[in-house]
Amino acid sequence: MTSDNSHIPEHMRPENSFQAMIMALQNFWADYGCAILQPYDMEVGAGTFHPATIMRALGPNDWKAAYIQPSRRPSDGRYGENPNRLQHFYQFQVVLKPSPKDIQELYIKSLSVIGIDKANHDIRFVEDDWESPTLGAWGLGWEVWVDGMEVSQFTYFQQVGGYDCSPVTGELTYGVERLAMYVQGVDNVYDLNYNGRQDTDKISYGDVFHQAEQEHSRYNFEVADTDILMRHFEDAEKECQAIVEASAAKSPLGNDYKMALPAYEKCIKASHLFNMLDARGVISVTERQAYIGRVRALSKKCADLWMETPLGSLKKEAK
Amino acid sequence: MAELFIELFSEEIPSRMQNAAKADLSRLVSGFLKTAGLKFGAIEAYATPRRICLKIADVPTSTPDIKEQRKGPQVGAPEKAIEGFLRGAGVTLNECVEQEIKGKKFHVAIIEKVGQSTADIIAAAMPELIRKFPWPKSMRWGTGSLRWVRPLQSIICLLDGKIVPFEIENVPVGDSTQGHLFMNNDRFSVTDFADYKAKLLAANVVLDGAERAAMILAEAQEICAAKGLELIDDKSLIAETAGLVEWPVALLGEFEVEFLDVPERVIIETIKGHQKCFSVIDPKTGKLSHHFVAISNMIAGDGGKIITHGNEKVIRARLSDAKYFWETDKKIKLADRIEKLKNITFHAKLGSQFERVGAIKELAEMLSEFTKADVKKTKLAVELCKADLVTHMVGELPELQGYMGQQYALAEGIDAEVAEALAQHYAPQGPSDAVPTNLIALTVSLADKFNTLLGFWSIDEKPTGSKDPFALRRAALGIIRIVLERQIRLDIPQDLLPFFIDRLKVYFKDQGMRHDLIDAVFALEGQNDIVLVEKRVAALADFLKTDDGVNLLAGIKRANNILQAEDKKQPLEFDSIIDKQLLVLDAEKDLFSAIEKNVKIINEAVAKEDFAAAMSALAKLRAPIDTFFEDVKVNDDDADIRINRLKLLFIIRTATKTIADFSRIEG
Numbered sequence: 001m002t003s004d005n006s007h008i009p010e011h012m013r014p015e016n017s018f019q020a021m022i023m024a025l026q027n028f029w030a031d032y033g034c035a036i037l038q039p040y041d042m043e044v045g046a047g048t049f050h051p052a053t054i055m056r057a058l059g060p061n062d063w064k065a066a067y068i069q070p071s072r073r074p075s076d077g078r079y080g081e082n083p084n085r086l087q088h089f090y091q092f093q094v095v096l097k098p099s100p101k102d103i104q105e106l107y108i109k110s111l112s113v114i115g116i117d118k119a120n121h122d123i124r125f126v127e128d129d130w131e132s133p134t135l136g137a138w139g140l141g142w143e144v145w146v147d148g149m150e151v152s153q154f155t156y157f158q159q160v161g162g163y164d165c166s167p168v169t170g171e172l173t174y175g176v177e178r179l180a181m182y183v184q185g186v187d188n189v190y191d192l193n194y195n196g197r198q199d200t201d202k203i204s205y206g207d208v209f210h211q212a213e214q215e216h217s218r219y220n221f222e223v224a225d226t227d228i229l230m231r232h233f234e235d236a237e238k239e240c241q242a243i244v245e246a247s248a249a250k251s252p253l254g255n256d257y258k259m260a261l262p263a264y265e266k267c268i269k270a271s272h273l274f275n276m277l278d279a280r281g282v283i284s285v286t287e288r289q290a291y292i293g294r295v296r297a298l299s300k301k302c303a304d305l306w307m308e309t310p311l312g313s314l315k316k317e318a319k
Numbered sequence: 320m321a322e323l324f325i326e327l328f329s330e331e332i333p334s335r336m337q338n339a340a341k342a343d344l345s346r347l348v349s350g351f352l353k354t355a356g357l358k359f360g361a362i363e364a365y366a367t368p369r370r371i372c373l374k375i376a377d378v379p380t381s382t383p384d385i386k387e388q389r390k391g392p393q394v395g396a397p398e399k400a401i402e403g404f405l406r407g408a409g410v411t412l413n414e415c416v417e418q419e420i421k422g423k424k425f426h427v428a429i430i431e432k433v434g435q436s437t438a439d440i441i442a443a444a445m446p447e448l449i450r451k452f453p454w455p456k457s458m459r460w461g462t463g464s465l466r467w468v469r470p471l472q473s474i475i476c477l478l479d480g481k482i483v484p485f486e487i488e489n490v491p492v493g494d495s496t497q498g499h500l501f502m503n504n505d506r507f508s509v510t511d512f513a514d515y516k517a518k519l520l521a522a523n524v525v526l527d528g529a530e531r532a533a534m535i536l537a538e539a540q541e542i543c544a545a546k547g548l549e550l551i552d553d554k555s556l557i558a559e560t561a562g563l564v565e566w567p568v569a570l571l572g573e574f575e576v577e578f579l580d581v582p583e584r585v586i587i588e589t590i591k592g593h594q595k596c597f598s599v600i601d602p603k604t605g606k607l608s609h610h611f612v613a614i615s616n617m618i619a620g621d622g623g624k625i626i627t628h629g630n631e632k633v634i635r636a637r638l639s640d641a642k643y644f645w646e647t648d649k650k651i652k653l654a655d656r657i658e659k660l661k662n663i664t665f666h667a668k669l670g671s672q673f674e675r676v677g678a679i680k681e682l683a684e685m686l687s688e689f690t691k692a693d694v695k696k697t698k699l700a701v702e703l704c705k706a707d708l709v710t711h712m713v714g715e716l717p718e719l720q721g722y723m724g725q726q727y728a729l730a731e732g733i734d735a736e737v738a739e740a741l742a743q744h745y746a747p748q749g750p751s752d753a754v755p756t757n758l759i760a761l762t763v764s765l766a767d768k769f770n771t772l773l774g775f776w777s778i779d780e781k782p783t784g785s786k787d788p789f790a791l792r793r794a795a796l797g798i799i800r801i802v803l804e805r806q807i808r809l810d811i812p813q814d815l816l817p818f819f820i821d822r823l824k825v826y827f828k829d830q831g832m833r834h835d836l837i838d839a840v841f842a843l844e845g846q847n848d849i850v851l852v853e854k855r856v857a858a859l860a861d862f863l864k865t866d867d868g869v870n871l872l873a874g875i876k877r878a879n880n881i882l883q884a885e886d887k888k889q890p891l892e893f894d895s896i897i898d899k900q901l902l903v904l905d906a907e908k909d910l911f912s913a914i915e916k917n918v919k920i921i922n923e924a925v926a927k928e929d930f931a932a933a934m935s936a937l938a939k940l941r942a943p944i945d946t947f948f949e950d951v952k953v954n955d956d957d958a959d960i961r962i963n964r965l966k967l968l969f970i971i972r973t974a975t976k977t978i979a980d981f982s983r984i985e986g
Contacts, residue, residue, distance in 0.1 A: 084636065098461040101472070104330060104500075118501045122615040122626045124563065125368075127333035129456065140458040140469065142331060147629020148594050148613060156460050156470070167462040182629065187636075 015115035015183045017196025018205060022068050022176060025092050028113045029066035037067035043272040046071050047093030047173055051261055054135060057157045057169040058303060059312035063097040074279035077217035080210045083188035087216055092174040099156055099170030107172055115183040122147050130155045134271050134295040136162050151179050161303020220279045233273040237294060240266035244301045260306040267298040321380050321479030324512045326372040328496050330469040334562025336455060337366035343453055344373050351444040356382050365526045367565045374512040380479060381434040391426035438478050442485040449487055463488045480510050498522020499565050501617060524565040532561040538569035539597055539612045548608050549600040560595055564616040570623045572631045576609045578638040581645045582726045583607045588716050589641050594634055644711035649730050653706040660705055668778045672705045683766035689809040692758035700740040700759050721745045747797050754804045761801050768794040776814055795822040802849050810847035835985045836860055842980035858930030859979055867938040874944035875981045878968040881953055885965060893962060895970050901963040906950035910943040910967055918974045925977045933978055
């Protein structure tokens with residue numbers, strides 16, 4: 001059954017407003033007990049890159065979190081002209097570790113909260129295995145279809161950085177724009193009602209992002225300086241390696257913190273720079289594999305280091 | 320006798336894995352029952368997206384009691400021997416008796432085993448069976464170490480209606496399951512398979528995949544018929560969708576008529592590939608209708624309006640992409656795309672598709688002499704045959720390569736025969752795929768396939784064992800089929816010949832031909848022309864079906880054996896000139912006159928490739944040869960007579976060798 005939203009003002013209902021949909025998902029998962037995080041403050045290609053997913057999936061400790069993550073795919077930019085494709089979009093990400101037995105039911109309930117009621121829709125779990133060559137990670141799961149439309153990715157993490165994930169993290173990734181377009185009955189992403197208000201008070205998705213899509217598309221495809229990007233890539237790579245190396249020794253100040261998270265941030269940076277270079281079309285097919293291999297080598301080092309940190313290695317005592 | 324019923328209930332199992340899982344479950348369970356010495360009745364296995372299950376009828380509830388006597392060492396044998404025997408038999412000396420056998424006393428163990436309960440056997444075997452189940456891909460979940468295709472939620476294991484308990488991590492083993500995930504998700508208990516099937520049906524699950532497939536077809540046809548339309552009943556899509564739903568409901572949706580401007584296969588593939596929906600024909604025009612059938616997994620509260628609307632929305636978006644690709648691709652001519660093939664690597668060591676096209680063109684020009692295809696058109700077809708690889712459409716729907724080339728070619732007004740060749744030059748792709756009729760197409764197809772084979776041969780990437788990553792066997796089979804079905808006379812390059820001989824044997828075997836006949840033909844020198852090989856093999860096969868054939872084969876083999884034996888003693892070096900004066904007996908005179916008459920006919924017939932005529936001339940030698948071997952002793956004491964007789968046999972062997980090496984033929 002659809003949750004009864006009649007007590008909520010029209011403009012705050014998830015089926016009328018993009019932001020209300022995000023808030024409804026946050027509320028649902030907050031109610032379940034997840035830590036509601038904010039987006040990671042770096043450019044990433046997907047919510048999975050957030051350390052709250054990829055790092056927390058490693059190691060013995062339980063974890064529950066949900067967050068919205070702006071995701072950047074420079075090659076998907078279309079100068080604001082395509083109704084479905086964006087170089088910047090949102091993913092709503094939920095990670096539950098260990099994956100609970102009723103995770104599918106929870107997911108279905110969360111859909112009902114945003115206006116997709118299981119009695120009138122055709123919800124399907126269609127085979128789709130996930131693999132991230134840059135993160136050295138893979139999992140099995142499905143893409144979730146609602147009435148033939150792919151709206152989420154559902155993955156049981158099996159390995160990250162070459163390590164078996166145990167316990168296994170269940171990851172739910174909602175394509176928020178897709179879902180909102182469907183429940184709002186809109187064919188063009190820019191027509192989405194962002195704030196749920198009407199007439200002159202209405203703010204549309206286009207009002208918020210259309211100009212940004214145009215500007216970033218031009219920058220990504222035409223202007224971004226490839227020499228600088230390559231240099232930055234190499235710098236990020238060097239810096240990441242240096243952080244990992246420095247982590248081996250004790251600090252002159254007396255601490256011996258392993259710097260897995262700062263190292264990983266450089267790895268994320270390298271990954272985004274690679275995506276930018278790819279959008280500029282300066283990477284050939286063979287070079288592509290080499291770049292992916294370099295980023296994977298970094299993420300592997302970060303995973304190795306994370307496994308030496310308290311969160312990655314010590315099982316927290318039950319309180 | 321009891322019924323064994325097992326259900327393994329999980330989250331969604333990929334459609335493509337369900338049939339194999341059913342078969343594996345049957346094989347593994349019946350395997351451990353057999354190992355335990357149990358005989359049982361009929362096995363039925365079923366799968367839905369959320370479960371695999373198995374029912375075995377007439378399973379005994381225990382294995383039979385065993386009473387066995389085992390003879391041991393003689394009484395008084397060394398202690399070690401007796402100890403070893405007792406250990407092996409699992410008894411103590413007290414449990415043995417002494418028995419006299421042929422006057423000697425032996426220790427004989429009396430082994431008695433009480434039958435084991437089948438429930439215990441099952442309980443012991445199931446955990447291992449589940450842990451080692453051969454899923455193509457499996458995973459862990461939660462905190463466990465168990466692997467299954469997706470999380471395993473519960474297990475039913477009932478023998479004679481009673482739960483067979485066993486431990487497998489935290490998965491409950493009992494008598495309960497769940498119905499349809501969205502329509503009827505409560506847990507319920509069952510007593511046996513019949514009860515299970517009935518209760519599942521009440522809980523909106525059709526257990527049998529074949530029944531779901533039948534429902535899909537019937538419902539889809541019905542909703543089409545109601546609108547005067549006709550379903551394209553794509554068998555593989557029916558099978559796939561039957562594995563995606565537990566309760567199929569067909570819904571008819573539509574899209575804007577203007578999308579029908581896009582070539583038909585683009586629409587069909589878009590609707591099928593991305594959305595798993597069926598396309599529909601309008602019988603009035605015989606063309607695609609602007610309708611489609613979606614198979615949902617739900618009896619929706621609103622009769623499926625929202626679901627249909629959702630599917631329409633997605634299909635509309637997909638078709639607008641396709642239409643956009645079609646329109647924009649058409650703006651660039653195929654000829655202007657050729658440069659871009661430089662960016663498409665065919666193989667790291669073999670260069671780009673652009674370079675390949677150049678090489679194929681040379682080959683095609685050469686081959687057109689044999690295929691009688693128009694050279695100019697063939698060259699044009701080769702130039703354009705890979706150009707569609709760099710269109711948006713083929714980038715998006717790679718299975719449309721070739722077909723799109725044809726569509727774009729027609730759209731820009733290229734000769735229809737050349738356009739068709741662009742589509743057909745990949746054919747035949749498999750054993751059931753048709754061979755091109757268009758001469759240009761089959762010339763390009765041959766050139767393309769020869770180029771592939773020669774290329775991979777040059778870098779020593781030949782298929783080995785079950786590994787054939789570049790589908791070279793398929794390419795060779797394609798050439799064989801084109802050449803034979805269109806009777807194209809050409810010589811297979813020497814390097815490739817051994818590979819082709821192997822392929823040809825497989826092909827002939829599939830056609831029901833004898834492999835030894837193929838060996839017999841290839842034992843001759845210079846058999847590079849497959850059409851000729853087939854003619855020889857076919858004529859041989861026909862001949863060997865006759866009495867004359869069988870007897871003559873025996874005669875020729877005998878002649879051959881004698882020649883070989885003589886050759887071993889002392890290498891035979893002689894001409895084929897028979898000295899008539901030395902022909903003494905009637906039998907050898909008759910044979911000689913039969914040879915004189917028929918060998919010429921045989922040689923002429925072979926030169927004309929009329930192997931049937933050659934065979935019937937050969938058949939005339941049968942009777943004289945038979946009589947010759949009955950009446951004539953080849954090894955005459957007179958050396959000249961002996962040589963003369965050997966010459967007769969030699970001439971016969973030489974004559975038969977214009978057709979095949981009969982010594983390689985079995986029987």
